[in-house]
Amino acid sequence: MSSNHKRLSMGGRIDREQPVEFTFDGRSLIGYRGDTLASALLANGVTLVGRSFKYHRPRGIFSAGPEEPNALVTLATAGKREPNLPATTLELADGIVAESQNRWPSLAFDVQSVSGLFAPFLSAGFYYKTFMGPTRRAWMFYEHFIRKAAGLGRAGSDPDPDRYDISQAFADVAIVGGGPAGLSAARAAAAAGARVALIEQDFLLGGQLLAEPSDSAAAAWLRQAEAELESSETVTLMKRTTAFGIYDGNVIGLVEQRDPTNPQLAGEARQTFTMLRARSIVFATGAIERPMVFSNNDRPGVMLASAARTYLNRFAVLPGKKIIVATTNDSAWRAVFDLADAGADVTVADLRAAPPAALAAEAARLGVVVRAGTHIVDLRGGHAVRRATLNGPDGQSEASCDLVCVSGGWSPTVHLTSHLGVKPQYHDDIGGFVPGAFPADRFGAGSMMGNYSTAGAIEDGHRAGTEAASFCGKSAPAPTPSKLDLGETATALLFEIPSVGRGKAFVDFQMDVTTGDVELAHREGYESVEHLKRYTTLGMGTDQGKTSNFAALASMATLRNATIPETGATTFRPPYTAVALGALAGRAIGHHFKPIRRTPMDGWHMANGAEMLEVGLWMRPYFYRQSGLDVNEAYVAEMRSVRQAAGLMDISTLGKIDVQGPDAAIFLDRIYANGFAKLPVGRARYGVMLRDDGIVFDDGTTTRLAENRFFMTTSTAKAADVLSRLEFLLDTAWPDLRVAVTSVSDEWAAMSVAGPKSRAILSAAFPALDVSDAALAHMGLLESEWQGRALRILRLSYSGERAYEIYVGATAGEQLWTHLLEAGRPFDLKPYGVEALGALRVEKGHVAGPEIDGRTTLDDLGLGRMAGKRTGFVGDVLRRRPAFQAPDRQRLVGLECIEEGKRLRGGAILFLPDEKPYGHGHGRVTSVTFSPERGHYVGLALLAGDVASEGSEVVAVYPMKAETVRARIVSPVFLDSQGERLHG
Numbered sequence: 001m002s003s004n005h006k007r008l009s010m011g012g013r014i015d016r017e018q019p020v021e022f023t024f025d026g027r028s029l030i031g032y033r034g035d036t037l038a039s040a041l042l043a044n045g046v047t048l049v050g051r052s053f054k055y056h057r058p059r060g061i062f063s064a065g066p067e068e069p070n071a072l073v074t075l076a077t078a079g080k081r082e083p084n085l086p087a088t089t090l091e092l093a094d095g096i097v098a099e100s101q102n103r104w105p106s107l108a109f110d111v112q113s114v115s116g117l118f119a120p121f122l123s124a125g126f127y128y129k130t131f132m133g134p135t136r137r138a139w140m141f142y143e144h145f146i147r148k149a150a151g152l153g154r155a156g157s158d159p160d161p162d163r164y165d166i167s168q169a170f171a172d173v174a175i176v177g178g179g180p181a182g183l184s185a186a187r188a189a190a191a192a193g194a195r196v197a198l199i200e201q202d203f204l205l206g207g208q209l210l211a212e213p214s215d216s217a218a219a220a221w222l223r224q225a226e227a228e229l230e231s232s233e234t235v236t237l238m239k240r241t242t243a244f245g246i247y248d249g250n251v252i253g254l255v256e257q258r259d260p261t262n263p264q265l266a267g268e269a270r271q272t273f274t275m276l277r278a279r280s281i282v283f284a285t286g287a288i289e290r291p292m293v294f295s296n297n298d299r300p301g302v303m304l305a306s307a308a309r310t311y312l313n314r315f316a317v318l319p320g321k322k323i324i325v326a327t328t329n330d331s332a333w334r335a336v337f338d339l340a341d342a343g344a345d346v347t348v349a350d351l352r353a354a355p356p357a358a359l360a361a362e363a364a365r366l367g368v369v370v371r372a373g374t375h376i377v378d379l380r381g382g383h384a385v386r387r388a389t390l391n392g393p394d395g396q397s398e399a400s401c402d403l404v405c406v407s408g409g410w411s412p413t414v415h416l417t418s419h420l421g422v423k424p425q426y427h428d429d430i431g432g433f434v435p436g437a438f439p440a441d442r443f444g445a446g447s448m449m450g451n452y453s454t455a456g457a458i459e460d461g462h463r464a465g466t467e468a469a470s471f472c473g474k475s476a477p478a479p480t481p482s483k484l485d486l487g488e489t490a491t492a493l494l495f496e497i498p499s500v501g502r503g504k505a506f507v508d509f510q511m512d513v514t515t516g517d518v519e520l521a522h523r524e525g526y527e528s529v530e531h532l533k534r535y536t537t538l539g540m541g542t543d544q545g546k547t548s549n550f551a552a553l554a555s556m557a558t559l560r561n562a563t564i565p566e567t568g569a570t571t572f573r574p575p576y577t578a579v580a581l582g583a584l585a586g587r588a589i590g591h592h593f594k595p596i597r598r599t600p601m602d603g604w605h606m607a608n609g610a611e612m613l614e615v616g617l618w619m620r621p622y623f624y625r626q627s628g629l630d631v632n633e634a635y636v637a638e639m640r641s642v643r644q645a646a647g648l649m650d651i652s653t654l655g656k657i658d659v660q661g662p663d664a665a666i667f668l669d670r671i672y673a674n675g676f677a678k679l680p681v682g683r684a685r686y687g688v689m690l691r692d693d694g695i696v697f698d699d700g701t702t703t704r705l706a707e708n709r710f711f712m713t714t715s716t717a718k719a720a721d722v723l724s725r726l727e728f729l730l731d732t733a734w735p736d737l738r739v740a741v742t743s744v745s746d747e748w749a750a751m752s753v754a755g756p757k758s759r760a761i762l763s764a765a766f767p768a769l770d771v772s773d774a775a776l777a778h779m780g781l782l783e784s785e786w787q788g789r790a791l792r793i794l795r796l797s798y799s800g801e802r803a804y805e806i807y808v809g810a811t812a813g814e815q816l817w818t819h820l821l822e823a824g825r826p827f828d829l830k831p832y833g834v835e836a837l838g839a840l841r842v843e844k845g846h847v848a849g850p851e852i853d854g855r856t857t858l859d860d861l862g863l864g865r866m867a868g869k870r871t872g873f874v875g876d877v878l879r880r881r882p883a884f885q886a887p888d889r890q891r892l893v894g895l896e897c898i899e900e901g902k903r904l905r906g907g908a909i910l911f912l913p914d915e916k917p918y919g920h921g922h923g924r925v926t927s928v929t930f931s932p933e934r935g936h937y938v939g940l941a942l943l944a945g946d947v948a949s950e951g952s953e954v955v956a957v958y959p960m961k962a963e964t965v966r967a968r969i970v971s972p973v974f975l976d977s978q979g980e981r982l983h984g
Contacts, residue, residue, distance in 0.1 A: 003030045007043040008342065011214055012316025013204065020261075022096040024073075025107055033261060035092040038064065038071055039315035047300045048383040049073070049087060051102045053152060053541065054512035055504075056113040058383050060300025062509065064088050064307040064314075066201060066242075066577045067288050067546035069510035070298075073098040074153045079161055083153020084542050084578065088307075091203050091240075093260035101153040108383065124517035124536040152542075165269035166586035169276040171197035171236070172472040173465065174252055176243045176416060177284035179207020180454050181446025183225045184461030184481050185282045185468070186235060191478035192469035196235045197276060199254060201242040201577075207286055208447075209454070211310040212486070213338070218454070221484040241274075245574030246419040250441060252276040253574065255583050271583040280441045280468040283417050284461055287432075287447040288546050290408035292326055293515060293555075295378040295503035297406070301385035304547075305332035305407040308339060318342050320403025324349060324388050326376045331452070331488070332407035333359045339405075340366040347399060349374040349390055378503055379404065411550045412448045418572040426565040432550070433569055443468050455485040507555065508548035510541035518552055522559040529553050529568050539570060542578050599652035600749040600813030605831075613834060616717050618653040621833040631835055632930075638832035639839050640932050642801060645828035646755030648820055649837055651805065652813065655700070655719025656748055657726070660709040661739035668702060668710060671729065671874055673858060673867040679704045684779045684794055688863055689722070690875025694884060696852050696861065697875075698722050701796055703781050711792070717849055719745060729874070748792075749813025753820065754803035754840075756981070757827040762793070762804055765823035769793075771804075778983055786816065797982055799837075800844035800975050839929035842940055845894060845973035850906065850926040851940060857884050860942065862892050862972065890923045890942040894972035895956070897937040902965045904928045904939045908956035912947060917957040917964070922947050925956055931974060938974050939967075 018033035024041060031040030038061045041049060049071045050059045059070035068086040075082045075090075077097045087098070103110040173189040175182050178200030186198045204210060205226050212218035229235045238256065245253040254274040289306045291297065305325055311317040318339070325336050326349045333348070333355070340346045340363075347369040348355075355372055363370050374392035379385050388399050409431055414424045417435040422442075424433035430450040438444060445464035446457035462481040469475070505515045517536045521527075526535040529552075538552050539545020545552075549570060557567040588594075597617045599605075605612065605621045611631070613622035627641075628634030641647050659668065668676040672687040679685050684703040691697045698718040703711045714722040726741045753761055762771045769784055771793070776782050782793040789809045797803035808816045821829060841848055847861050857879055858864045870876070883889075897904050906928045909921040923943035931938045943954070948969060956965045976982065 004043045006045055006317050006319065008312075008316040008318055010316070011313065013210065013214055013314050014316060020092050020094050022092060022094070022098065024098045025100055031092045033092070035315060036064075036088055037073065037090040037092055037096065037098055038068070038087040039311055039317055040092050041071075041087065042311055042319050043315070043317045048107060049300070050100050051107070051110050051113070052298065052512050053102065053510060056102065056110050057298060057512070058113075058300055059298060059509065060384070061087065061303065062291075062307070063289075063304050063547065064310040065288075067543055069508070069541065069543045069547055072101055072152055072510075072542065074101055075099075076156075079156075079158055081154065081156030082580070083155050086542075089201070091257075091260055096260075124513070124520050160582050162270040162582060163268070164580075164582045164586050165272040166588075167272055167274045169197065169236075169254075169274050171195050171276060171278045172474060173197070173280050173282060173468045174199065174250075174276055174278035175282040175284060175465070175468075176252070177207065177286055177446070177448075178202065178205040178237075178239070179284060179286050179446060179457070180209055180221075180484065181286075181448075181451075181457040181461035181464070182207070182282070182284035183222075183229070184458040185284055185443075185445055185465030186229055187225060187481065188462045188465030188478040189282070189469040189474070190229070190232045190235045191476065192466060193474040193476045194234065194469040194472055196232075197238055197278065198229065198235060199238045199241050199243050199252070199276075201240070203240050203259070205237070205239065208306070210314045211306060213313050218484060218486060221482060224482065242577055242579075243416060244576045244579050246281070246416050247574075248420070250278045250281055252278060252281070253579075255579055271580060273579075273583045273586055279472045280443070282461075282464045282468050283435070283442070283444045283448055284446045284457075284464070285413040285416060285448045287410040287412045287452070289331075289410055290550055291509075291547050292328070292376070292406040292408045293505050293507060293551055294326075294376045295505050297376075297379065298504075298506045298509050299379050299381050299385045299404075300383055301381065301402060302379070302404045302406060305335040305405040308403065308405045309335040312338055312342055318344060320344060320401070322401050323347070323403045323405060324376070324390075324399060324401045325405040325407070326351075327407040328352065329407060329409050330356065330359065331410065332405065333363070334488070335405060335407075336368055337362060337366060340368050347371065347401075349376060349392075351375050376404070408551070410447065410452065411546075412450060413546075414448065415544070415546075415572040415576050417442075417444065417448075419574055424569050441468075441471055453486075453488045455483065458482075458484055507551045508536075508538050508541070508545060510543050510548075511537045511539075513538045513548065513552070515555060518555045519559060522556060527556065527560055529556065529570050532556055533570050544572070544576075545570070597653075599650050600810045601650050601652065601751070601817045604814050604817060605650065608831070610831075610833065615653065615834065618716060620653060620716075621650060621831070623833040623835050624831055627830070627832075635833070635835040635839055636930055636932055638830070638836035639843075639929075641828065641830045642755045642799060642832060642836065642840060643932065644756070645830075646753060646757040646761055646824060647832040647836070648817070648824065648829055649752045649754065649832055650817070651750045651752050652748070652810075653716040653719075654745070654750060655712075655714030655716065655722055656743070656745045656750075656807075657712040657714065657723055658709070658742045658744045659702075659712055659726075659739065660706075661737070662708055663737040663739050664708050664710055667730070667734070667737050667739045668712075670734070670872065671726065672702075673863075673870070673873055673875070675870060676702060676704075676710075681706060682781045684781060684796055686779075686796075688858060688866060689725075690858070690873070690879060692875055692878065694857055694875045694877075694879030694881065695854060696856050696858060696863075697725070699847070699852060701794070703794060705781070705783075715849065715852075719743075747810060748807045749810045749816065750805060750807050751813075751817055751820065752803055752805050753824070753829070754797060754799045754801045755829075756802060757824075757829070758802050758804055761820065761824040761827050761829055764826070765820050766791075776804075787812065798844070798846050799840035800846075801840075801981050802983070838927070839931075842927045842929045842938065843931050843933060843975045845940065845971070845975075847892065847940070848927070851892065851942070853926075856890075856892075856942065859884065860889065860891055886945075888944045888946045891945045891948055892972050893941050893943045893948050893950075894970040894974060895925065895939045895941050895954070895967040896934060896970050896974075897939075897965055898953070898968050899966050900936075902963075903930070903937045904956055904965060904967060905958045905961070905963065906939070908958040908963075908965070910941060910943055910954045910956055913953050913955055913966070915955075917955065921957070922954070933975055938970075940972055943969070 014032040014034035068088040071087040172194035240257040378389040443464040445460040609625040610621040623634035627637040689697040700714040792807040794805040908925040910923040928939040
């Protein structure tokens with residue numbers, strides 16, 4: 001059969017001069033510019049496009065928009081896989097490679113369709129009942145198989161090659177929906193002088209007008225409206241853009257798709273996530289046609305009547321030759337007439353006893369067979385419908401068909417209006433829910449408000465656009481909208497009576513929820529629509545129940561003998577349609593996820609053999625290749641250099657906070673566990689902060705620069721958290737304190753010179769400064785200038801060696817760094833990295849991040865004496881809780897490896913020698929290093945106090961490498977316990 005054999009030779013809104021090649025399940029096909037993937041598949045006679053979620057039943061194209069529950073495909077091109085995309089919204093472009101989903105080994109023969117034979121055991125809630133036993137841990141066995149069976153499409157595992165962007169936009173009036181109501185609202189708002197953003201998810205404006213013939217009055221009205229809006233300087237047309245959520249402050253979440261047919265946009269962002277802030281919003285989101293419920297109503301070849309009309313008039317595709325149109329209302333008859341006029345053999349099965357006479361007369365003129373008071377009971381056919389069983393006044397009969405169009409009425413699309421709490425209200429006159437009362441800055445128009453005629457929607461849109469502009473203070477007179485009356489008759493809706501034969505009757509096609517599932521939920525007490533949703537998975541697929549919700553709640557209302565308003569509606573939440581995670585992330589991926597921070601000396605490090613390491617947001621030297629071939633060799637060499645001569649370390653990443661004000665000393669006294677009020681000017685003190693619950697928050701050094709000014713340093717990792725905490729306390733707990741805190745982290749470059757020759761190096765580098773012990777004692781401050789820039793030198797150490805921290809303006813950081821290296825050359829001064837820095841502090845027994853991990857107290861870390869009997873500081877009360885004083889609480893200890901040739905590892909679990917290594921043990925190793933001073937591995941650990949006796953042995957078990965190492969408990973200070981090096 002030739003390609004595009006269902007394509008009409010004339011009509012439609014496709015460009016027959018631009019053929020488009022694409023692939024579906026390995027089969028090469030041809031479509032045209034202006035097609036969707038769904039319309040191109042139908043044109044090529046493809047009826048089977050997917051398999052259902054639970055039973056793997058064959059499914060075809062059901063709709064023509066984002067409400068599509070069946071035709072979900074995976075795009076697999078350019079090294080990526082993007083699953084679960086509705087074929088009905090995919091704009092056809094050259095080279096599209098689409099695959100059907102949820103089938104194996106092929107779409108035509110799916111082994112898992114055998115699950116349909118087990119349907120009696122797979123009813124609603126079966127997983128709750130089946131996978132909970134027979135033993136308590138049975139779920140652990142089932143989980144693997146359930147996860148393999150779950151889902152529809154398979155996402156790719158390779159990095160996404162596409163780019164995404166995030167943008168901000170602003171408008172006076174945002175109009176969601178580009179149908180007749182939305183277009184009319186945009187024209188009115190723009191004429192009133194408002195800045196207008198018109199948002200339309202389709203790549204063409206028009207909404208349901210696109211289902212009208214291309215040579216009709218509707219098409220002419222649409223061309224005029226679009227031309228007028230395109231020429232307006234105050235209107236932004238946002239086509240291919242979905243409004244997926246409405247948020248506080250009239251923020252609309254939008255995702256715009258790049259035009260896939262424009263090769264000039266190659267390399268641009270494929271999707272852009274836009275946060276649009278509008279002063280007022282007009283909702284013109286239209287309505288979704290409802291399916292009908294009967295046995296096997298999910299077969300390929302069952303389609304919404306409005307979708308059939310769209311494929312016919314917009315895409316010039318006649319989806320069937322022998323068509324049955326089943327309806328409960330007038331709107332489907334327009335599809336009947338257009339299909340018949342295109343040459344199809346059409347039979348109407350209208351559930352109403354007497355359809356309007358005017359419709360019946362037109363049907364007779366076109367040769368359409370009308371069967372009043374008739375409904376479909378069952379369908380037959382495998383990969384396409386073949387026959388229908390009809391039940392009418394004269395009993396049941398059979399009819400052959402290749403397409404069944406259904407129309408059970410319309411449901412206004414109220415999803416977006418519900419996102420900020422506007423409750424849907426049921427209107428008997430239209431048999432559906434419309435939005436409740438809007439706030440003053442939001443308006444509704446068109447079929448979303450139950451106004452289903454085109455003429456009424458245009459007038460409604462004009463009113464809403466005018467009122468929205470007026471709310472924004474724009475009140476220039478808007479001309480009367482141009483009329484367009486398509487002659488739609490009254491809805492005359494009759495509620496459908498479900499007609500069920502021997503097969504399954506589905507209310508939710510994607511999730512395979514049947515009328516039987518709804519009945520079971522009712523029998524088992526899940527009568528609330530929210531309980532029904534969760535028990536049956538109704539509306540929990542990618543379509544969010546757009547075509548299924550109303551049928552399900554109407555069925556439940558009947559079962560409860562209640563009205564539909566009494567039964568209620570489910571709560572709609574963002575997103576309205578699926579949103580790619582890449583679009584939400586934008587460019588914030590990889591190294592762009594958070595900004596990379598570099599120290600003033602970063603260029604020097606890179607040029608001089610530093611292996612850089614990402615530490616939080618900072619890039620820091622891990623080790624220097626001149627020290628060794630790998631990190632294990634290099635850090636030990638760098639440690640020896642510091643212990644025997646001197647080392648230079650870049651510490652610019654430390655948090656630096658300026659604290660000043662008349663009450664600065666009082667403030668510091670409250671946030672630190674140890675006192676600072678009596679700290680002399682020109683002196684520094686090591687301090688520890690606690691959280692409110694008594695757990696250690698951070699440590700650092702604070703120096704008193706003047707009576708009312710302090711210079712605080714924090715750990716690299718907690719710099720932002722500490723500043724935020726200080727600001728929070730000043731704003732909430734102590735707003736009476738006259739204190740200002742300011743981050744000066746980026747203002748200063750900082751470096752540390754440590755080692756026995758450090759003082760000699762400072763004397764050589766700054767010959768005019770007195771750095772003797774008398775002038776610069778331990779924990780002392782020296783302030784001066786270097787080459788016209790402010791200079792601060794603090795004598796303090798975390799390595800156990802004599803050491804100095806040197807601060808200079810950031811712009812002079814690299815210059816001072818190289819100056820120190822040059823001055824220290826005769827003294828063997830060498831740079832060292834963070835691995836050596838961590839190893840030096842472990843040898844000295846100084847706690848850091850691995851020990852201050854949000855679970856330890858001052859007493860746990862052996863720092864309780866710092867607080868002494870002080871009171872009144874943050875965390876003071878709760879740190880005294882009995883549980884924190886329990887004898888078996890884990891405390892800081894030192895460990896040394898006592899097995900030659902073996903090593904300790906951070907994270908190892910500690911057990912007693914005679915215990916079986918199972919469970920959490922008695923503690924854990926927190927930090928480890930090879931100690932050149934000891935000649936073997938040493939580490940810090942947190943170990944239960946009732947077993948942590950110095951000299952006893954423990955076993956360190958590291959399950960990831962199946963390692964077991966014997967270690968001895970020792971003091972956590974492995975080096976210079978008397979501080980002779982520090983003060984020497």
